Amino acid sequence: MATQLYPSKDILYSPQATWFGDEVSPMLGWYHPAKLRDAGGSRQCGVVLCPPFGHEYMVSYLAYKHLANQLARAGFDVFFFDYGNTGDAADADVVPDRISQWQENIRQAAAQLRQMAGVQHIALFGLRLGGLLAASVAQDIDARAMLLMAPVISGRAYAREMLVLRNMSSINRVSDLALDTEPHSEHKSQRDSQRNLQHSVAHAVTDDELTGYEFSAITRSSLGKLDLLKMPVPAMPVFIQTRDDISGQEAKLANAWHHHDHALHLSDMPGYAAMMTEDAHDTVVPMAIWESMQSWLSRYFPLVSIDSSAYPLTRDVAGIAFNGHVITEELLEFEGMFGIVSHQAGADPKALPTVILCNIGANHHVGNHRLYVTLARTLACHGFHVLRFDKSGIGYSKATPDDRENDVHAASGVDDVSSAMYFMQGKYHSPSFVLAGLCSGAYLSYMAALNDERVSGLVLMNQLTYRWQEGDTIDARRKNTIKSSHFYLHAIAKIDTWKRIFKGQVDLRQITGNMLRRIGKRVRTRWQLLVVNLMHNNFFLGRVARNFRNMEARGTELLLIYDASDTAVDVMTEQLGRHASLLGRSERIRLEIFNGADHTFTPRWAQGALADLISKHLHKRFNAAAADAAK
Template sequence: MKHIVFEGCTGWLHGAAGDTGVVLCAPPGHEGMWSHRALRHLADDLAAAGVPVLRFDYHGTGDAAGSDEAPERLACWIGNIVAAAAQLRARAGVRQVVLCGLRLGGSLAALAAEALAGRNEAPAALVLLAPVVSGRAFLREMRALHVNWLNSMAPDLASRAPREGTLEVLAYRLGADTVRALEGLRLDRRAGCPAPRVLVLDPWPGAASTVQALCAHYRAAGAEVEEEGFAEYAALMQSTENAAVPEQAWRRVAAWIRQAAATAAEAAAGQAIADAPGPDRADDTEFAVEGVRERAVWLDAGRQFGILCMPAGARRAPLGVIFPNTGGNHHVGDGRLFVSLSRRLARSGVAALRLDLAALGDSPQARRRMSIPEIYAVAPREQLAAAVEWMHGQGFEHIVLAGVCSGAFLSLHAGLASDKVCGLVLANLLKYTWGEQDVATLGQAEQPLSLLWYAARRPGNWLRLLRGDIRLLPLLMGCARRVRALVAYRLERVQAALRGGASRKAAGEDDGEARTAREFAWAAVRKLDRRGVRTEFLYGATDIGLEETAQCLGRNLEALQGLSHVAVQRLDCLDHALFLRESQDNFGDHVVRHVEALLARQADPGRPAEGTATPPLAARAQS
């Protein structure tokens, strides 16, 4: 698996030379994030079967240059696929190219196949996985998904409305002209079929399926079309902590592509090859983009992968920032949060590492299955601590860790383990410790009681309940679980007081193994403060992590009394996953100010620590 860069795109070449190769066309947006693991392993599977594969990030996605809101995205992405096919021919020496796309990536693959056919470079075959046939229907689906998420997860947040004509879906955005282009997309009404052989997987087969209409259209154009179901699609297209690799579908795709490759090779036998393949090149590890330099790096004995974003000039700050994975996401972050933020920091002279832990993303041995307990386990904490040591070895004297949710958990523990860490920005930390009780409650979607109370005061929600749009039993069960958790917290405090453990932790007398999450948290914040680690806990106004923080640090944040370097801030707009643009801006601004304060302190060691007095959690702090 080689990292490559071409025409502003970044990608990976899987496998070596071959006669037929595959260009994987991922769906842009949140579906690309959710399916990243599955497509990476499809590429690995094909390469293991002797078929070279190129998977890549379009402009404005992943690690590539550009913005998803830039104009004419569809035309740009189609051009990126055409360029990727040329790269595959040049780097792997293939004579025949198969385009394989998922969802909107499948639509782009079909459109790119038309462009290639117009250049007498038609692909040998097309593989369309749950393709978007009607752009208008796709846009309706995306709008409904985003509204449902807002109503369910962030009903209390007064977010800015997107600009007229644009589309915002779970941290990703499309400009008005791209939306208009999608509204006019109907694959089944385009002229002909751009490939002689087509495999289509349809997750919703039936008389009303637009995919079946597309297959009929391609057959009428003379193509050999095989149409099959895609029963594993629902398990694939979920948030990354739950998304599964569709093993059965991938085996079918690999077998079909091998057969298509053999058929294409027979058809091409005896044809002259215009250009011999170029020499096999090493990884493209460094590239310039948007006024900064980025470098693909492998660390921790090659177990972890990352993109190190550096200032373009020779001058750089002695401080570096690391962004660990959030949940099962790969290193770019939802909405490319870590890409935009690392480039912003680098343009101001501060390097940043977007990190894939060993089991995730583009790391060499990334797992096929995501496990939340494994994300919270000891191993990834140690891996992040190893990344801190690696950054220090690159000449960065001081390290800041900035993470979201599980990334905040890992950052907290790595910060406690490494004295190289001078700053922590922890957004929506959900757990201070992880144990068997946490494993037992996996899969129980929880909301804080404050958010449930907020939702209960909205008349529209009662109408939704009466219509049956909201199920009452899960809500009541969720409330009961939250009440039980609060009661358990009270009992834990009483038990700790009887043992005298909490008072010892509060005094910082015992940094050994904590018996409870509360004891751990008290000891942790005091240890960080003694070391002078600037630590910011950031929470949305009704984030469920606030209840855990109240239980662990005290309803009035008693654990922070007398501390100079640790603060908890409650922000008006910071949804849990940082999907909203305002949430991403709030997090990014806090990270930048955090780094600026540390650099000022390092430039003037005698400078007194900034005041970090924190109001009780019952009060609201402004961002």
């Protein structure tokens, strides 16, 4: 039974999301209160978790949550947060130097934790860039301990490394090819303007971005001034965890700091590489390292008894300035899942459908390169209520029914989307819904919409599969996946491609086999189109094409978006015919293809163009529908 001293664990000890910081540019943080009953008391020490940057932030997000839980169970109060202009935080464009901004954000997070938990001491944890930033402000916040995992030693070297990564990226090579060479004409029919590919103008990646994130010259210059080896030796206990994929400079840093009177522990436990993977789906939480860090930190902050534990107030609503508008964002939880609703203050939730954004793979609700944050706020500027949420097993939401995390294609995902719609109906009286997603998010949106008449619109971006069977795995799909035919037709003309073939660096057998299968499937779809046109009967269509036709027939708006070189184009062609010709002629079907955007729309120009395209299309279609209904 819950007591006055120890209220219900479910209420008191659950991580709580809260907005904090400046009113005009708030940040989102997760407060993990110390689990007093489990630990046997409080350590009167709060730990601020400083995240890394960009892709490293995305793939380590789950691991950070587990570290916070590990520390909270041991009696530490923990705060994990997003820097300004990252994650769910607001964009503060008045601060061009992100390094000084993020240093101030750490100070604000430490002050927030002191206020919420009433702790006497603060410790800092940082991974990669988070470690460098944490060390740079440790003295400012009077930190009493520091834990660094594979910290960036030299900001200058890190900036150079990131620029090399950017220059090596394939997105820097802008394609000038298109799938449809027919010139666009203002005199085309309305059907053609909806169906034929309207190729976005390709843009080069700017010097001020890195894999989809802002990385300006001012930020790089400020970063170059930070160097752990040149900083004063910390007057506090320090735990340094090395990386196990390449030889780093952690040992050199430990030697430079060892002469100080305070304890320094250098750990070479494995686990870094398994956590920092290319895809969040593959990340492995380094629990052994987290347990080692918790055990080490506990030695310096013994447990003390406290008489009571008052639960702090959290801030659930924030006003966020975005593109000249003020967007209200509300934190919410339903059936154990976390989400954020974006809308303009005073916007009528019953006037337009509510848009629900479904997770991209195992990435939490901000989306790759913050794509979903940008999309949600852009749509909110057009009058929509938008929910970006984490389905079961992702981010801070509950685990799947079989107690799994990062299960991208879990069957429970369809039920989660349905629960999200019921919740939005109850809280905001949403009249209908537009489901949107990229890659696996598109698959989940498609599956949830099949038999749910509440879905009045679908936005599917680079959908790679239309059917996921029991026993399928992402790894197996990857091994059998090749790039788009468009990509290979372009690559075959390059001398570098032939050099790689002769060196045995290209699996020509797999590519040839898959290309032949693609040709066979395309022949089949052409035969289906011929028979359907002759017989005027959908019976001869494949299952996927029939599903889309049925949804269109019930009035569902369909917006299909692809990158020209993505495999998803060929997958779509195999199921729906070239230019989705098997779907027939309807104003409710629109197909758009980008050039040079890549699978997750990494370039910042592509993110902006995508958000602009989707918001304007939905605004036009559903405002027109509302006007027709009012007549």
